[in-house]
Amino acid sequence: MVAAIGSARRGASVILLEKNEKLGKKLYITGKGRCNLTNDCDEEDFLKNVPSNPSFLYSAIYGYNSRYVMVFFESLGVKLKVERGDRVFPVSEKASDITKALTKELARLKCKVETNTKVTGIRIDNGKVIGVNTGTGFIETDAVIIATGGLSYPSTGSSGDGYKFAKGAGHEVVEPTPALVPLKSSEEFIPELAGLSLRNVDLSLFASGKLVFRDFGEMLFTHTGVSGPLILSASGHYKDGTAEIKIDLKPALDWNELDKRVLKDFDENKNKQFKNSLDALLPSKIIPVVIEKSAIDPEKKVNEITRAERERLISAIKAFDLKVDGTEGFSQAVITAGGVALNQINPSTMESKICSGLYFAGEVLDVDALTGGFNLQIAFCTGFLAGEAASEAVLKAKT
Numbered sequence: 001m002v003a004a005i006g007s008a009r010r011g012a013s014v015i016l017l018e019k020n021e022k023l024g025k026k027l028y029i030t031g032k033g034r035c036n037l038t039n040d041c042d043e044e045d046f047l048k049n050v051p052s053n054p055s056f057l058y059s060a061i062y063g064y065n066s067r068y069v070m071v072f073f074e075s076l077g078v079k080l081k082v083e084r085g086d087r088v089f090p091v092s093e094k095a096s097d098i099t100k101a102l103t104k105e106l107a108r109l110k111c112k113v114e115t116n117t118k119v120t121g122i123r124i125d126n127g128k129v130i131g132v133n134t135g136t137g138f139i140e141t142d143a144v145i146i147a148t149g150g151l152s153y154p155s156t157g158s159s160g161d162g163y164k165f166a167k168g169a170g171h172e173v174v175e176p177t178p179a180l181v182p183l184k185s186s187e188e189f190i191p192e193l194a195g196l197s198l199r200n201v202d203l204s205l206f207a208s209g210k211l212v213f214r215d216f217g218e219m220l221f222t223h224t225g226v227s228g229p230l231i232l233s234a235s236g237h238y239k240d241g242t243a244e245i246k247i248d249l250k251p252a253l254d255w256n257e258l259d260k261r262v263l264k265d266f267d268e269n270k271n272k273q274f275k276n277s278l279d280a281l282l283p284s285k286i287i288p289v290v291i292e293k294s295a296i297d298p299e300k301k302v303n304e305i306t307r308a309e310r311e312r313l314i315s316a317i318k319a320f321d322l323k324v325d326g327t328e329g330f331s332q333a334v335i336t337a338g339g340v341a342l343n344q345i346n347p348s349t350m351e352s353k354i355c356s357g358l359y360f361a362g363e364v365l366d367v368d369a370l371t372g373g374f375n376l377q378i379a380f381c382t383g384f385l386a387g388e389a390a391s392e393a394v395l396k397a398k399t
């Protein structure tokens with residue numbers, strides 16, 4: 001949509017082809033329906049949040065930074081607000097307002113929008129785009145912008161068609177993999193913890209015994225594993241096979257402070273059974289699992305617990321461990337890593353270096369970012385750049 005707007009504003013006549021019955025189906029579910037459309041940060045900070053291939057985005061982000069995107073949406077009548085972590089949302093908290101604003105602007109610019117129209121192939125002649133095939137026929141064009149998204153949440157329309165088109169035009173595609181994705185765990189206690197959300201925990205991910213990720217924040221247990229902001233960020237560091245997560249459930253207290261706190265709680269509950277002594281310390285759902293990990297008899301009287309047993313309890317709280325054995329895959333991945341290889345694309349225009357008139361924008365490219373509005377910012381800045389560059393090239397060729 002943004003690529004079409006960029007093109008039309010520069011004077012090109014534009015047709016937007018969308019295979020769904022409506023535009024922006026994925027946008028509706030972004031930011032839990034609130035659409036975290038960008039991050040109010042400077043270009044340098046933006047690039048720090050793009051772990052793969054940030055340098056490819058220099059022209060796009062310096063040309064159309066988050067301020068540009070914010071001014072763009074405000075000029076379309078969408079009031080914005082900035083929340084924690086510089087995340088930008090519509091004041092209305094409705095992702096649908098973003099789609100509505102874009103749809104209105106497309107109409108104002110007289111872009112021809114054809115929904116329920118699936119592109120089935122790109123037609124190329126002598127190294128130059130000549131048009132696209134759709135389910136119902138051939139549309140002749142001077143340029144084509146592929147903005148078909150990745151493979152995640154395929155129910156929204158992003159089912160990887162763009163990769164086929166790119167390959168058909170001679171492009172290499174870096175194998176797409178699910179990213180920002182919940183992790184699976186077959187630990188027996190997982191179903192018992194489903195729905196439990198943990199705030200202010202310190203989480204470490206180990207692969208082959210090596211620490212590959214550590215951060216502080218929020219996570220949650222699902223029926224099949226773990227999810228939430230910390231896990232989505234950690235997932236970028238998970239490769240195939242088994243990995244281990246260790247959660248410090250009480251990061252504000254070091255070992256000795258926690259020991260003192262437990263002693264105090266034990267003192268207050270000395271005649272109770274161990275299983276009934278942890279209510280003030282931990283969320284109730286996790287207590288039986290922590291008890292199991294501590295290998296202390298749950299029926300034991302608190303005043304009979306030995307020092308060695310107490311140390312095992314502290315260990316179970318400061319390093320609550322679980323094995324991870326996979327990801328939830330594309331159906332639940334927020335984004336797709338990998339995509340159309342960047343060395344065959346001109347970063348100043350987003351045009352293919354091997355097929356004239358063919359442009360790419362958004363998640364179909366081999367760039368991806370962390371959570372915080374950075375992925376939509378990538379889609380917007382590459383969309384504006386591709387749209388304007390395509391328009392200029394086409395109009396120049398005609399004069």
Ligand SMILES: Cc1cc2nc3c(=O)[nH]c(=O)nc-3n(C[C@H](O)[C@H](O)[C@H](O)COP(=O)(O)OP(=O)(O)OC[C@H]3O[C@@H](n4cnc5c(N)ncnc54)[C@H](O)[C@@H]3O)c2cc1C
Pocket residue numbers: 017018019020023024025026027029030031032035036037038117118119120147148149150152153156157158159160161162333334335361362363364372373374375376377379
């Ligand atoms: C649950 C969820 C929440 C998210 N929340 C955020 C967030 O808050 N902030 C953020 O920055 N990012 C978020 N993202 C990521 C962000 O939505 C994507 O990175 C972004 O939408 C990519 O934009 P795109 O235009 O490249 O692709 P898409 O948004 O996937 O759009 C591609 C479009 O192309 C159409 N299409 C595909 N193939 C064809 C074809 N052959 N013919 C015609 N049309 C076709 C599809 O139907 C689709 O409408 C979220 C993602 C998910 C899944």
